[in-house]
Amino acid sequence: MKGEAVAVAGASGTIGRAVVRECVARGFEVIALVRHASDRDVPELAGARVQTVNLADPTDVALALAETNADVVISCIASRSGSPKDALKVDYEANCHLLRAGEGAGVQHFILLSAICVQKPKLAFQRAKLGFETELRTSRIAHTIIRPTAFFKSLSGQVERVRAGKPFFLFGDGELTACKPISDGDLARFIANQVGNEKAYGAILPIGGPGPAITLKRQGELLFEAAGLEPKFRSVPVGVFRLFAAIFSLGAWASDWLAEKAEYARIARYYATESMLVLDPVTGQYCAEATPEFGEDQLIDHYRAILADPPK
Template sequence: MSGDSSSAVAKRICVAGASGTIGSAVVHRLVADGHIVTALLRPESELSPHLSGAEIRTARLSDAAALAAILHDLRPQTVISCIASRSGSPKDALAVDYSANLNLLNAAVGAEADHFILLSAICVQRPLLAFQHAKLAFESELKSAPIEHTIVRPTAFFKSLSGQVARVARGKPFLVFGNGELTRCKPISDADLARFIADCVRRRERRGQTLPIGGPGPAITMKQQGELLFEAAGRTPQFRSVPVGMFTGAAAVLSLGARVSDWFAEKAEFARIARYYATESMLVLDPVTGEYSAEATPEFGDDRLIDHYRAMLSKAATGNNQ
């Protein structure tokens, strides 16, 4: 279209990590936009209804040769990575956030794709954890690769703020860290994030960019998340405080055995991850002040967290009545 930096031409696109909630939503959006989409899944992955309309290929991203062969056959113009380590443990992070992504990148370059879109995370701004360092290491590889790139760093997902829905539905209090106001975020839904990522395919001005993105705002604290959940449930808010120090202590104790046991190393990292999310906001980090800024965190989309909570509570109620 005249005066627009986007293009309406359908593209051949390969999406890795398409079995996840974000990846499947991206595939769904791309198909709806008229693109020719291949969903790349692990061999044991279950098919999501959201993948309807896409070609399905299976491969282990640890198998560089098989991955290269698939992309050489597909010849995608754009490759999108929505893969992420599930546990965040050091070994898992290295294997997935770095090595698997690197295999995918090399396969994309070998297949002469012209654009690689990476779903990263906003928390890499202040890297204290293994998976954050792994993501940053791959971001560096991507930026230096002979292919155009776009890096998307979303804030908190609706899913990541939904762990206490069932708890509240059972009549229990909402757990907060400290006073519940230690952190803030602008959560974004799967569908809105998928639409933002899909828009990156056609918007050339987003190439070569690292793009933080949040939901429609405003930024909310953990306590406010709980208040929204209770409002959706039609109940008076009840909170119980969990001290952040418990994670610090657990990490310190578990770290003592980390040198001799992978089990201790992983559990120590899990405790550090818990402490990180209990104390760090998922917002843009101001490089000058070193503080998180809600104002500097871009907003996108229309979906609201309270509506997501209402849908989850309704589903839970329906399930309990069956």
């Protein structure tokens, strides 16, 4: 509904920018909460009132949110590294500061961008996200938790390899996992749809792109097709990540650097072996049919758009 005042935290991030742009287009009064003053010049934030805030400081967050007069808070903040310390500070603590500030400022609805992988938590950032989801569910503010599948950006790490004529890396045979990737724009539209939607209060909403679910091998095939090249693959054994995690863990007790490296290896193994689809709690299996679909954007068009730009 027009006139809704929406504060978007993490507005300078990839998804945050898309959400701000979509909310502005819908006629909402949008306040983009960013960490750095330089983010005021981000083109995608045009039409929004940009406000800097230190999400690590609960007092600063409370003052900033009180000035927004927001009816709705959309949190798109997420740890960039996934390391245990970063996850605790961002995925849990910063979101808690935002929630408490919202309670004090009279915010009516808190929309959280979470992740579908928290269904099967094995990593620090997943546990941090779940910890905040618990805080949110016990708050007096109406809430909506959105758990998207893989983003187009997260499936674009091998674009430059393929452009350079190198093989696409597979884990195992490339059929171990599947997902329904969703574009920034489609996800932003789905998130904006929940603003003012009372049917979404208290809901946990898993969401994927238009489908069908695709494996890692299929991602590679789409990338080669977009590049106009014959597919060329190279298999990487999944066990290598377990080995690296074990090696780095030996000194993790004495070194934050080694502890982070061990966690990165565990993260890599997780994404190499776990699908980003709805998990059936009864069977323990991932289910493509049970994973909701939304939007129109296709991954191959995203690949074509990247390949149309000059190599980096």
